[in-house]
């Protein structure tokens with residue numbers, strides 16, 4: 001069994017910061033010992049990593065990605081191969097992607113298609129959620145079987161009528177089913193019926209630029225849908241996880257539900273924490289790069305999101321990585337913002353952007369690891385195998401240099417997309433080494449992994465409840 005020692009670093013988990021030497025045996029962490037143990041005892045190992053002055057942190061868990069997702073007549077530009085490689089570059093060692101049930105088809109067909117896309121192609125480990133597009137008696141029954149197989153979370157949409165949309169009755173039925181089988185309902189909370197009216201009116205009045213995408217997807221319509229989702233979950237007796245929360249009033253809805261003791265959880269994404277409607281308003285159609293749903297909000301919303309993350313009103317930061325190239329894909333919406341494919345790239349930058357948030361004082365180091373590693377792992381039934389550093393857990397480990405300086409750019413990123421949403425942004429901190437189940441994937445600033453190393457991980461029930 002191959003052995004690796006990481007010595008001299010500061011091991012940071014969601015609960016502790018300790019200077020320790022870490023021994024990896026095969027794919028697992030075998031021991032943590034006082035600093036200097038390795039030097040004194042001479043642990044036998046094939047590989048020694050000097051982490052002096054560096055952080056030793058769990059690999060990131062990104063619980064919201066869309067590799068090769070079909071949307072608006074095109075596909076998200078990252079494949080499982082390119083997207084998981086980019087994830088590895090950024091210190092993320094597990095993704096949970098969304099398999100999609102097509103209208104009129106079974107969950108199984110959708111799931112099989114996603115297994116086919118991912119199998120043998122991933123650089124790091126992966127699991128699946130299931131998007132329910134067609135809630136009916138048979139798909140409800142299938143939910144039970146999927147939960148038993150390790151697909152333990154289901155996304156429903158209150159937006160996108162005619163595509164992914166479920167009405168309140170369908171949502172209630174799915175939540176009731178989840179309350180019986182232990183599954184977790186993830187909600188895209190925007191009132192899509194009302195939004196479509198506003199889209200139609202905007203286009204009829206000649207308001208066609210990307211910034212109107214943000215205008216029509218009103219804060220009130222995110223807050224209203226969030227409130228409705230909470231009440232439906234309450235009636236069903238089911239837990240609820242609200243994805244990509246962007247608006248202060250939606251955070252308030254989640255906080256109010258949690259205050260009442262309801263099992264309601266919230267996720268936000270780096271784009272809502274670092275970008276704003278100013279980006280959507282960039283001239284020459286450049287705003288299209290920032291079209292995603294829920295939309296970017298005015299800067300004032302960011303403080304509520306940071307506060308929510310600090311106070312545990314929001315538990316997780318995922319990327320909602322869903323990249324479309326500016327050229328040829330985002331451009332499909334020139335003259336009609338509603339035809340711009342929704343989604344932004346980000347899987348590579350989440351750990352760095354959140355470290356920047358530590359540097360800027362928004363969150364503590366341990367909260368960084370909680371929201372990016374431990375909480376998503378617990379929320380989606382992967383903990384403690386993923387999301388922490390402890391004996392017996394998978395050796396998904398990042399050696400992170402907190403002093404290194406870097407500038408994010410499309411010139412240097414590894415995502416398969418022709419722009420960076422963070423072009424020119426300076427970051428203090430950088431991933432130096434990444435191990436996935438003990439195997440080096442990033443070493444000395446080079447990718448040393450391979451497609452197919454990443455394994456499918458069936459998940460348990462959510463442990464956050």
Ligand SMILES: NC(=O)NCCC(=O)O
Pocket residue numbers: 066188244291292293294320322342343344
């Ligand atoms: N978020 C987004 O704009 N695209 C991906 C699909 C979704 O998460 O709703």
Ligand SMILES: [Zn+2]
Pocket residue numbers: 188243244293294
């Ligand atoms: Zn969504």
Ligand SMILES: [Zn+2]
Pocket residue numbers: 064065066320322
């Ligand atoms: Zn998404």
